[in-house]
Amino acid sequence: MNNKTFTVKYYIARTKGTSVKWQRGRKTGCLPMWIADMDFKGDERVIEALQDFIVQGDYGYANLPEDYYDVFTNWHKRRNDVVYKNEWIRFSQGAVDGIFQVIYSLTEENDGILICTPLYPPFKATIKECKRKVYESKMINDDGYFTFDYKDIEKKLKTGKIRMMMLCSPHNPIGRVFKRGELEELFELCHRYKVLICSDEVHSDIIMPDQKFVPALSIKKYANDIITITAASKSFSLAVFKHCHVIIPNKKLRDRFIAYQRHTHVGSVNAFNALPTYYSYKYGEEWLDSLNNVVFENYEYMRDQLGKYYEMTTLEGSYLLFLNVAPHNGDKPAAKYLQEECKLLVNDGETFGKGYGSWVRINLATSLNNVKKATRALKKIVR
Numbered sequence: 042m043n044n045k046t047f048t049v050k051y052y053i054a055r056t057k058g059t060s061v062k063w064q065r066g067r068k069t070g071c072l073p074m075w076i077a078d079m080d081f082k083g084d085e086r087v088i089e090a091l092q093d094f095i096v097q098g099d100y101g102y103a104n105l106p107e108d109y110y111d112v113f114t115n116w117h118k119r120r121n122d123v124v125y126k127n128e129w130i131r132f133s134q135g136a137v138d139g140i141f142q143v144i145y146s147l148t149e150e151n152d153g154i155l156i157c158t159p160l161y162p163p164f165k166a167t168i169k170e171c172k173r174k175v176y177e178s179k180m181i182n183d184d185g186y187f188t189f190d191y192k193d194i195e196k197k198l199k200t201g202k203i204r205m206m207m208l209c210s211p212h213n214p215i216g217r218v219f220k221r222g223e224l225e226e227l228f229e230l231c232h233r234y235k236v237l238i239c240s241d242e243v244h245s246d247i248i249m250p251d252q253k254f255v256p257a258l259s260i261k262k263y264a265n266d267i268i269t270i271t272a273a274s275k276s277f278s279l280a281v282f283k284h285c286h287v288i289i290p291n292k293k294l295r296d297r298f299i300a301y302q303r304h305t306h307v308g309s310v311n312a313f314n315a316l317p318t319y320y321s322y323k324y325g326e327e328w329l330d331s332l333n334n335v336v337f338e339n340y341e342y343m344r345d346q347l348g349k350y351y352e353m354t355t356l357e358g359s360y361l362l363f364l365n366v367a368p369h370n371g372d373k374p375a376a377k378y379l380q381e382e383c384k385l386l387v388n389d390g391e392t393f394g395k396g397y398g399s400w401v402r403i404n405l406a407t408s409l410n411n412v413k414k415a416t417r418a419l420k421k422i423v424r
């Protein structure tokens with residue numbers, strides 16, 4: 042399906058509903074391009090299947106569909122060449138909930154946890170919430186292309202205080218789809234210093250042309266050290282349903298995780314919330330491929346129009362662009378400046394890492410029309 046057809050068919054005007062993104066847009070009179078969800082509804086077959094479930098009226102206790110695990114594992118095998126065994130898979134209510142449970146069950150109070158910044162803020166907040174210590178390694182920025190600082194990472198691992206590394210792959214907000222070699226080098230370091238890896242892969246379905254997503258667990262040598270968190274929530278905009286997978290091949294770690302879930306009564310899967318994920322993996326593949334093309338067109342448009350004025354990330358994965366507003370913001374906090382001067386709502390770079398106050402994160406999962414409006418506004422403030 043071409044991008045125009047996709048947009049006509051699936052774009053939803055969310056201006057009047059309960060959307061967090063658009064309600065704030067309405068209140069401020071701004072075009073909302075913050076938060077990470079989409080302005081597109083899912084494939085019509087997914088919506089029909091959900092309607093059928095609702096209309097039937099059978100809302101008693103329910104199991105997952107019998108082929109749920111096959112549909113989920115085949116998706117990852119087919120698209121990313123990774124094999125997940127059914128018994129490795131547990132569930133959480135969303136990715137951040139999964140991160141929280143992984144930290145709580147597999148580390149101890151005051152253990153160090155490593156993150157690479159700039160990074161989606163709830164990672165740091167959750168580590169602190171769990172009373173663990175945050176170790177932050179700044180990524181190296183080469184004109185908007187961010188990479189791991191292995192030397193700095195090793196220096197931190199060498200302290201012996203770090204028990205876990207929280208990886209974000211693809212990485213929000215810098216849009217990187219890490220190469221196999223980059224991940225191997227990172228995992229080798231973690232292995233050497235006996236550090237577990239928790240890989241949040243919720244953006245793994247939004248991959249730009251010519252990029253190949255490498256799931257952490259496809260690097261089999263380190264599988265015993267790895268926990269993967271993955272969901273369809275970003276891929277198909279299902280955030281409201283709060284359904285996520287926590288994949289743990291190492292039996293000892295998995296048993297600890299399961300014991301924690303039993304103890305806290307949080308492990309039982311919500312079969313209703315799982316349905317949109319199930320139907321999306323079943324019927325949504327063509328839709329997703331089209332969506333990726335739409336995001337890429339939006340990215341190319343913004344890059345071509347603004348690239349000579351603004352430093353910005355090379356979008357390899359996710360629909361989130363990180364853009365440096367300096368010097369056009371005249372030393373003012375960039376997100377606030379864009380809200381006032383451009384009537385544009387974006388995420389404040391400073392929340393992703395110290396020193397990124399002139400950066401903003403822009404959500405490109407919307408119509409090209411909205412991207413054009415935002416681009417025009419950003420062009421107007423060029424100094």
Ligand SMILES: Cc1ncc(COP(=O)(O)O)c(C=O)c1O
Nearest residue numbers: 077135136137138161213241243
């Ligand atoms: C990397 C990453 N992890 C987790 C989340 C939040 O997921 P959830 O709403 O399932 O907790 C987001 C949302 O933007 C994200 O970008």
